[in-house]
Amino acid sequence: MRNLAEIIGDLLYGPDGYYTKYVRIGKRGDFFTAPHASPLFGYTVGRFLERDGVKTLVEVGGGEGYLALDVLRATGITVLSYERSPKLREAQERLLGDYALEGRWRPVEEPVEADAYLLNEVLDAFPPRRYVFREGRWWEVVEREGEFGLVPSDGPRHYRGPVREGFTYDETEGLEDFLRVILRKTDRVLIFDYGYDEEEFPTIAPSGTLQGYREHRVLYDLEAVRPRTDITHFINFSHVERVAKEEGFGVALYMDQANFLLKAGMLDIFASLPDEDKERLAPGMKTLILLFRNHRVMYLKRRGG
Numbered sequence: 001m002r003n004l005a006e007i008i009g010d011l012l013y014g015p016d017g018y019y020t021k022y023v024r025i026g027k028r029g030d031f032f033t034a035p036h037a038s039p040l041f042g043y044t045v046g047r048f049l050e051r052d053g054v055k056t057l058v059e060v061g062g063g064e065g066y067l068a069l070d071v072l073r074a075t076g077i078t079v080l081s082y083e084r085s086p087k088l089r090e091a092q093e094r095l096l097g098d099y100a101l102e103g104r105w106r107p108v109e110e111p112v113e114a115d116a117y118l119l120n121e122v123l124d125a126f127p128p129r130r131y132v133f134r135e136g137r138w139w140e141v142v143e144r145e146g147e148f149g150l151v152p153s154d155g156p157r158h159y160r161g162p163v164r165e166g167f168t169y170d171e172t173e174g175l176e177d178f179l180r181v182i183l184r185k186t187d188r189v190l191i192f193d194y195g196y197d198e199e200e201f202p203t204i205a206p207s208g209t210l211q212g213y214r215e216h217r218v219l220y221d222l223e224a225v226r227p228r229t230d231i232t233h234f235i236n237f238s239h240v241e242r243v244a245k246e247e248g249f250g251v252a253l254y255m256d257q258a259n260f261l262l263k264a265g266m267l268d269i270f271a272s273l274p275d276e277d278k279e280r281l282a283p284g285m286k287t288l289i290l291l292f293r294n295h296r297v298m299y300l301k302r303r304g305g
């Protein structure tokens with residue numbers, strides 16, 4: 001018998017896992033992320049962090065390395081990349097090698113001390129366990145002899161929100177432990193991801209948030225749990241905030257991604273570009289504002305730090 005996090009963990013990060021062997025991000029890949037939509041994402045995020053005094057930055061789960069590249073191009077920040085996928089580590093080496101020669105970029109094998117940490121669509125790539133509230137109690141989805149079924153359960157460990165009959169909740173396995181590790185290495189953590197506040201889950205996503213991406217087609221629910229697919233879910237920002245507060249952090253900023261980019265000066269950065277760049281980058285900027293509707297940003301800062 002295996003729970004969903006064990007199955008998804010294997011499908012994503014096992015020896016034949018999606019992130020181990022098959023991942024492809026971008027137009028010709030399975031899904032695309034903000035850094036693949038436009039370099040203006042990285043320029044804006046980089047300048048925001050630099051204005052806040054950041055000189056060294058660890059990017060966690062940087063994928064193919066485009067966000068790191070754009071931060072390096074737009075600022076004087078030194079970037080360290082902590083990446084789990086061997087295939088993506090190689091892609092980062094190829095893209096960022098020139099900055100390594102200048103001493104401004106290097107991969108790291110474990111979370112190290114730095115002024116700030118940056119995570120774009122990383123926590124949603126942790127495998128979730130799935131819980132269902134039915135007949136007045138919690139059950140967990142497990143796989144037995146190749147079939148999904150329910151077994152009685154104490155319910156999600158970290159969910160404190162409302163429950164109602166039929167509610168299905170996907171709980172990010174390992175989020176809390178991982179977050180504590182990085183919060184102890186820095187004073188600032190900037191997180192971009194799709195997710196909700198605790199009380200939003202039963203109304204906005206009563207049937208859970210599992211999704212799979214393959215060649216830009218979306219698979220929902222348990223259909224997403226299959227090989228060679230980017231399997232993802234929405235994270236619980238209230239839980240992130242609780243853990244951060246326990247570690248001595250406060251929430252300096254929490255809003256939707258497009259709003260953040262506009263407030264952080266993306267339009268001014270765009271206006272300062274040469275005309276030929278403007279023409280090239282305008283469609284991507286539009287995509288950043290209009291397409292990533294479910295994405296939010298949370299900026300955690302150590303109190304008194």
Ligand SMILES: C[S@@+](CC[C@H](N)C(=O)[O-])C[C@H]1O[C@@H](n2cnc3c(N)ncnc32)[C@H](O)[C@@H]1O
Pocket residue numbers: 019025033034035036060061062063064082083084085088119120121122125126178
């Ligand atoms: C959805 S991809 C996003 C990639 C990139 N940040 C982007 O926006 O294009 C998720 C990334 O998180 C990485 N990842 C997942 N779990 C990780 C962990 N525990 N430590 C470091 N990286 C991790 C994956 O290997 C992958 O690079």
